[in-house]
Amino acid sequence: MTAKPVMQGLNGLNEPQRMAARHTQGPLLILAGAGTGKTRVITTRIAYMIANRILPENILAVTFTNKAASEMRERVGHMIKAADAKKVTVSTFHSLCVKILRQNIDRLGYKKNFGIYSGADQLGLVRKLVVKRGGKNAELDPKLALSLIGNAKSRGLPLESINHSFGAEIAQAYQQELKLMNSVDFDDLLIFAVRLLNDHPDVAEGWQRRFPYIMVDEFQDTNGLQMALLRSLAGSRQNVCVVGDDDQSIYGWRGAEISNILEFERFFPDPVVVKLEENYRCPMPVLHLANSIIRHNQGRREKTLWSSKESDELVRLLGMPSAEEEAQAIVGEMLATKHTQQREWEDFAILFRMNAQSRPLEQALRENQVPYRVVGGMSFFDRREIKDIVSYLQVLVNRSDDVNLLRVINNPPRGIGEGLIESATDFSSVHGISVWEAIQREDFLASRSAKGRSALAKFVELMERYGEMAGTPTADYATMTGEFLKEIEYFDYLRRTCKTPAEADLREQNAREFIDTLFEHRARSSHKAKGLQHFLDEIALASDREDDDISKKKGVCLITLHAAKGLEFPIVYLVGLEEGILPHSRSVLEGTRDEERRLLYVGITRAMRSLTLTYCHSRKKYGEKQPCQPSSFIKELDRKWLQEILYDEHINKPPTEESTASFFEQLRAMLAAKS
Numbered sequence: 001m002t003a004k005p006v007m008q009g010l011n012g013l014n015e016p017q018r019m020a021a022r023h024t025q026g027p028l029l030i031l032a033g034a035g036t037g038k039t040r041v042i043t044t045r046i047a048y049m050i051a052n053r054i055l056p057e058n059i060l061a062v063t064f065t066n067k068a069a070s071e072m073r074e075r076v077g078h079m080i081k082a083a084d085a086k087k088v089t090v091s092t093f094h095s096l097c098v099k100i101l102r103q104n105i106d107r108l109g110y111k112k113n114f115g116i117y118s119g120a121d122q123l124g125l126v127r128k129l130v131v132k133r134g135g136k137n138a139e140l141d142p143k144l145a146l147s148l149i150g151n152a153k154s155r156g157l158p159l160e161s162i163n164h165s166f167g168a169e170i171a172q173a174y175q176q177e178l179k180l181m182n183s184v185d186f187d188d189l190l191i192f193a194v195r196l197l198n199d200h201p202d203v204a205e206g207w208q209r210r211f212p213y214i215m216v217d218e219f220q221d222t223n224g225l226q227m228a229l230l231r232s233l234a235g236s237r238q239n240v241c242v243v244g245d246d247d248q249s250i251y252g253w254r255g256a257e258i259s260n261i262l263e264f265e266r267f268f269p270d271p272v273v274v275k276l277e278e279n280y281r282c283p284m285p286v287l288h289l290a291n292s293i294i295r296h297n298q299g300r301r302e303k304t305l306w307s308s309k310e311s312d313e314l315v316r317l318l319g320m321p322s323a324e325e326e327a328q329a330i331v332g333e334m335l336a337t338k339h340t341q342q343r344e345w346e347d348f349a350i351l352f353r354m355n356a357q358s359r360p361l362e363q364a365l366r367e368n369q370v371p372y373r374v375v376g377g378m379s380f381f382d383r384r385e386i387k388d389i390v391s392y393l394q395v396l397v398n399r400s401d402d403v404n405l406l407r408v409i410n411n412p413p414r415g416i417g418e419g420l421i422e423s424a425t426d427f428s429s430v431h432g433i434s435v436w437e438a439i440q441r442e443d444f445l446a447s448r449s450a451k452g453r454s455a456l457a458k459f460v461e462l463m464e465r466y467g468e469m470a471g472t473p474t475a476d477y478a479t480m481t482g483e484f485l486k487e488i489e490y491f492d493y494l495r496r497t498c499k500t501p502a503e504a505d506l507r508e509q510n511a512r513e514f515i516d517t518l519f520e521h522r523a524r525s526s527h528k529a530k531g532l533q534h535f536l537d538e539i540a541l542a543s544d545r546e547d548d549d550i551s552k553k554k555g556v557c558l559i560t561l562h563a564a565k566g567l568e569f570p571i572v573y574l575v576g577l578e579e580g581i582l583p584h585s586r587s588v589l590e591g592t593r594d595e596e597r598r599l600l601y602v603g604i605t606r607a608m609r610s611l612t613l614t615y616c617h618s619r620k621k622y623g624e625k626q627p628c629q630p631s632s633f634i635k636e637l638d639r640k641w642l643q644e645i646l647y648d649e650h651i652n653k654p655p656t657e658e659s660t661a662s663f664f665e666q667l668r669a670m671l672a673a674k675s
Contacts, residue, residue: 005079006051009044013037020241020274021045024054024213027271028241029264033305034290034605035281035568038243042217043072045241046088047079049213056080056087060211060233063092064218066541072217089211093226094186094541097193101184104203108192113533115183115398116540120387122146122185125403129173132429134166145170153187154223154255181434182400190225197232208235219244223255231267240268246301247294250562250599252592262299277303279605281568283311285641286611290604292638297594305605314643315604317577318614319630323357326616327364330573333612334556335368337571345371349557349569351603353582357575358558371555375563381539385494385507386514390539393481395463396470397533400434409435412493415455420448462487470532477532478518485511561603572607574600577615577631600633 010018020030021044032038050056063069069090077085102112127142148167152159159171197204214234219242234240249258279287287305320326334348350361365372391404410416428438438444439456469480491508498504521535576582583596615630
């Protein structure tokens with residue numbers, strides 16, 4: 001029997017949405033165009049399944065961010081009993097893999113308390129290996145080495161196949177070091193989970209029985225490993241529902257394989273395919289423009305977005321002499337629009353292809369005292385003091401974690417100098433053991449000074465004592481962390497090392513906020529007996545973008561096109577429609593022009609009311625003015641839905657006072673017409 005809230009949810013859907021929500025058996029591909037209400041469909045489908053006696057604990061919904069997972073859980077909770085909603089597993093790919101590996105990674109030769117290395121830790125390890133094996137003047141950039149490793153892993157290629165001899169050597173040494181430290185990186189989570197399921201049928205069968213119903217959101221962003229994981233989990237039941245839009249596949253550079261959605265039938269034969277084409281976000285002129293640009297892509301799944309939101313306001317195309325004048329014109333117009341339309345600054349967004357484009361925009365906003373936020377600032381968990389504390393906690397649960405151990409072994413200073421640390425690192429490498437084991441070996445300690453031996457002994461005793469306290473699921477790890485920081489005099493250390501009292505106050509405030517987060521986590525999960533390891537997993541799996549919650553920030557939003565995906569704003573300026581920027585200069589060599597076009601499509605479909613596209617005739621590069629050509633994509637736009645306003649009609653002729661005045665007169669007239 002379908003519950004009343006679920007029936008109301010179904011009745012609120014359009015016909016294709018309703019068809020998708022009610023299909024529960026066999027493979028289902030939902031092609032959800034931009035702004036077509038896919039989240040509503042997914043949550044209604046989950047509620048419908050539970051209302052029709054599918055056990056909530058048998059449903060797995062996979063998203064790409066924890067924020068999306070939380071939103072999905074919350075929406076489902078409005079339609080069914082809260083207790084049932086909590087039983088549904090809503091997870092990111094990486095969180096799901098951690099769950100799988102925590103239970104059975106010992107089958108792959110790892111201990112179950114493995115650590116998870118994210119960006120900074122990975123780079124630190126690679127940098128150490130590059131210097132160790134190639135010397136301080138090694139020609140391989142550690143960031144390039146890490147990129148080579150990530151590219152090989154995300155594509156499922158063996159590390160020895162890396163087309164860079166020293167890079168391949170570093171990659172294999174990197175993997176050996178991770179194994180020695182009982183640690184994995186993000187790519188390993190997927191690789192090892194797939195290996196575990198494929199090589200151990202009993203493990204696979206257990207997870208298939210647990211989750212006979214699987215849903216995947218943002219399917220166009222999946223890579224080959226994620227598809228392999230999905231197929232292993234689906235087994236013979238094939239009750240797989242994927243939701244995505246090939247027209248919004250913009251992460252090829254990160255390993256996403258658009259073929260997963262374009263060739264879905266090859267992996268899951270005879271699926272039901274439902275197209276969601278009614279857009280609830282954009283006015284029709286914006287959608288006409290979006291449809292006109294994306295039709296130039298080859299090999300896409302045909303979709304045509306439409307909306308009941310008619311509008312007489314065309315999309316505007318502004319040609320500007322320079323990036324500085326582009327910025328001034330945009331800010332000037334925003335000031336006028338805010339006044340005439342009674343807008344909030346949060347209603348405005350400026351989208352760009354590359355972060356470097358934000359400089360003149362930020363300068364113009366500051367000069368006009370307009371508040372703004374740049375999406376993608378430093379994550380809370382990337383701050384120095386937070387990384388220090390997290391490193392200590394990582395070592396407390398996994399003493400073999402060399403990278404985190406080396407970060408904290410003399411931080412704050414405790415008499416373990418660089419020479420002693422280097423000797424311990426060398427000793428561990430020669431003997432194939434962790435640094436933690438090395439600093440306790442008699443044959444290492446015998447040749448050390450009495451002072452060095454004493455400092456190491458005190459450090460080992462400290463970590464063993466608190467490690468034992470942290471090691472149980474019921475441990476009060478929040479209180480323990482506060483006591484630990486007090487014992488090592490960490491806050492005194494911050495005050496000694498910060499340049500100003502204000503900086504010290506801020507860093508101490510951040511550290512105490514982190515401890516509050518520990519208390520909140522323990523209160524939230526105490527009934528599940530989840531300990532410190534679970535908290536550290538959550539931190540490792542949290543993405544930078546989720547930490548940078550734009551809904552909590554005020555002002556005009558400056559954001560890259562990639563980061564803007566999934567967001568919407570009433571008034572959008574999409575700047576820099578020039579060859580070399582959009583499409584990017586690399587797109588011709590790399591064969592990614594279609595992806596650049598999809599990126600433009602994503603930008604266009606962020607606009608809820610008004611959209612302005614801009615390009616410049618010159619930009620400064622390395623301090624020199626460089627000529628620019630309008631993007632070739634402009635020629636692909638349907639001119640019927642464009643209002644072109646040229647700052648100067650003659651591109652090769654400097655603008656005159658008359659043409660400049662005429663341009664701004666057009667802007668003023670347009671604003672007056674809007675009001």
